Amino acid sequence: MKIEADFPTGRVEVVDASDPGDIRLRVPADTGTDFLCWYNFRVTGPAGVLRRFTIENASDSLKLRLPNRENQAHQWLGAGPVASADGENWTRLAHHFDGRAFRFWHVPRHEVTHYAKFAPYPxxxxxxxxxxxxxxxxxxxxxxxxxxxxxxxxxxxxxxxxxxxxxxxxxxxxxxxxxxxxxxxxxxxxxxxxxxxxxxxxxxxxxxxxxxxxxxxxxxxxxxxxxxxxxxxxxxxxxxxxxxxxxxxxxxxxxxxxxxxxxxxxxxxxxxxxxxxxxxxxxxxxxxxxxxxxxxxxxxxxxxxxxxxxxxxxxxxxxxxxxxxxxxxxxxxxxxxxxxxxxxxxxxxxxxxxxxxxxxxxxxxxxxxxxxxxxxxxxxx
Ligand SMILES: [Zn+2]
Missing domain, CATH: 3.40.630.10 (Zn peptidases)
Structure with missing residues (x-):
């Protein structure tokens, strides 16, 4: 299985992708800052096999919430990742935040699938x-x-x-x-x-x-x-x-x-x-x-x-x-x-x-x- 984000607008760091059932990722912060939330990457691997993703450092982003937002659900609750086989049509995936890491999972119908926070604009x-x-x-x-x-x-x-x-x-x-x-x-x-x-x-x-x-x-x-x-x-x-x-x-x-x-x-x-x-x-x-x-x-x-x-x-x-x-x-x-x-x-x-x-x-x-x-x-x- 191959995970790539080294294309323009791509973003993710692979910790371990040896097991499709436990793909461990990090989202790097913007250069010189603590801002992080955007991820955008492409996975090539067998279709029909369950992929389980974990973004291990998701909670790092919560240090920088806007003021007086405590009563609002933060960005990892309900903001599902989207997946696409063609880069045009994006659908939401099930996900879960455990207080530190953000997890989502997907059984792809195609070998190559794109995943992102929201539909990228190429x-x-x-x-x-x-x-x-x-x-x-x-x-x-x-x-x-x-x-x-x-x-x-x-x-x-x-x-x-x-x-x-x-x-x-x-x-x-x-x-x-x-x-x-x-x-x-x-x-x-x-x-x-x-x-x-x-x-x-x-x-x-x-x-x-x-x-x-x-x-x-x-x-x-x-x-x-x-x-x-x-x-x-x-x-x-x-x-x-x-x-x-x-x-x-x-x-x-x-x-x-x-x-x-x-x-x-x-x-x-x-x-x-x-x-x-x-x-x-x-x-x-x-x-x-x-x-x-x-x-x-x-x-x-x-x-x-x-x-x-x-x-x-x-x-x-x-x-x-x-x-x-x-x-x-x-x-x-x-x-x-x-x-x-x-x-x-x-x-x-x-x-x-x-x-x-x-x-x-x-x-x-x-x-x-x-x-x-x-x-x-x-x-x-
Ligand atoms: Zn803005």
């Missing part, structure tokens, strides 16, 4: 999708900067309106939900219906699909190649080059609207939040966000408005986080944090796939509706 798929978008009429593509290791920070621009709308994703590379979401959103914008046309005539849309390409190629959970959590870099005088590139591009255009796409290991629902409690916040900014929520819910039942901030909204917003920094720097903007789940959702659960690339894609298609409504609201005389 770099070649990203490259092909960017090419397809850039070839569409009215779309421009540019590199707004370079990553720590010299990769392009890509930006797509579409639309012709005076408003400046932004969507960014993948500051945290393992949160691939954002990539599937953006495919859904951009596909709808490239073959526009009435909502898409309304958005693109009222606004110019800037999309940065992958803020952290180095982290993704390395198979990191949260950090860039220098071990920096990019979503804690925004208020720095000299931030990481990935954040500097996006921040500088936003300074050039201004921001009327921004959606920052993330995923949360612990939540069992889709969550969005406006940049409340930044110094520039005024209560009047709450209403446009609530309208945005209602319009999104009408367009897709997976968006349920009015969720409370998990663990309680901090009294003082952390301006080193992207969506807060944007909401403060551009006081008239609507700046929204989006968190998609890794776990299955409480409403409309799907035991076979859980929250999936398909659900993320549909959520992204739907977000065009509330964005178009927000653009229309801002365009009113």
């Amino acid at each position: 770099p070649e798929r990203e490259a092909a999708f960017l090419d397809r978008c850039a070839a569409a009429p009215g779309v421009t593509r540019e590199a707004i900067g370079q990553s720590t290791e010299g990769r392009r920070i890509e930006m797509l621009r579409l639309g012709s309106g005076p408003l400046n709308f932004w969507v960014i994703a993948r500051q945290h590379p393992s949160e691939t939900q954002g990539a599937f979401f953006l495919e859904g959103m951009l596909e709808r914008l490239l073959t526009p219906d009435a909502d898409a046309r309304a958005l693109l005539s009222a606004a110019t849309l800037q999309v940065v699909p992958n803020v952290n390409p180095d982290g993704w190629m390395r198979g990191h959970t949260r950090a860039n190649a220098d071990g920096l959590n990019l979503n804690r870099e925004w208020s720095a005088d000299n931030p990481a080059p990935e954040v500097a590139a996006v921040r500088d591009a936003m300074e050039r255009t201004g921001v009327d609207f921004c959606l920052d796409c993330h995923a949360d290991n612990e939540l069992e629902y889709v969550f969005a939040w406006a940049s409340e409690n930044v110094p520039a916040w005024t209560p009047a900014r709450r209403q446009p966000f609530e309208l945005f929520e209602r319009n999104w819910a009408k367009a897709n039942p997976d968006y349920i408005p009015g969720r409370a901030y998990p663990g309680g909204c901090p009294a003082e917003a952390d301006l080193s986080m992207g969506w807060n920094w944007i909401g403060n720097r551009f006081p008239d903007s609507l700046s929204i944090l989006l968190e998609q789940p890794f776990k299955d959702v409480q409403e409309r659960p799907d035991p076979l796939t859980g929250w999936s690339p398909q659900r993320a894609h549909a959520l992204g298609r739907a977000v065009v509706v509330p964005m178009a409504a927000e653009a229309a609201r801002r365009s009113e005389p």
Whole structure:
């Protein structure tokens, strides 16, 4: 039996794979950090033979939980691994966490099977999708900067309106939900219906699909190649080059609207939040966000408005986080944090796939509706 993770976005360390009934693994932390949760590897071995996997150091990740989450089930409870024979269709596996190690098991129908925390978004798929978008009429593509290791920070621009709308994703590379979401959103914008046309005539849309390409190629959970959590870099005088590139591009255009796409290991629902409690916040900014929520819910039942901030909204917003920094720097903007789940959702659960690339894609298609409504609201005389 062979276990491989030495491909881009792969992640796992083999302790012992001599017995398919007792495969012992570890998940290495992101370079220079204690962040760990993402795993992604390929197994070649006989079909029809039970494989039992143990990730021995799973509990190491629990040192770094977000504050006030004690009442929430942590990331190893209910966030099943997914398996795929073709890299396209991913299904959930049974699993168990014993307080220290994470175990799961599988009887594969094929010799080669992929296992991961959530469906990976292959770099070649990203490259092909960017090419397809850039070839569409009215779309421009540019590199707004370079990553720590010299990769392009890509930006797509579409639309012709005076408003400046932004969507960014993948500051945290393992949160691939954002990539599937953006495919859904951009596909709808490239073959526009009435909502898409309304958005693109009222606004110019800037999309940065992958803020952290180095982290993704390395198979990191949260950090860039220098071990920096990019979503804690925004208020720095000299931030990481990935954040500097996006921040500088936003300074050039201004921001009327921004959606920052993330995923949360612990939540069992889709969550969005406006940049409340930044110094520039005024209560009047709450209403446009609530309208945005209602319009999104009408367009897709997976968006349920009015969720409370998990663990309680901090009294003082952390301006080193992207969506807060944007909401403060551009006081008239609507700046929204989006968190998609890794776990299955409480409403409309799907035991076979859980929250999936398909659900993320549909959520992204739907977000065009509330964005178009927000653009229309801002365009009113
Ligand atoms: Zn994130």
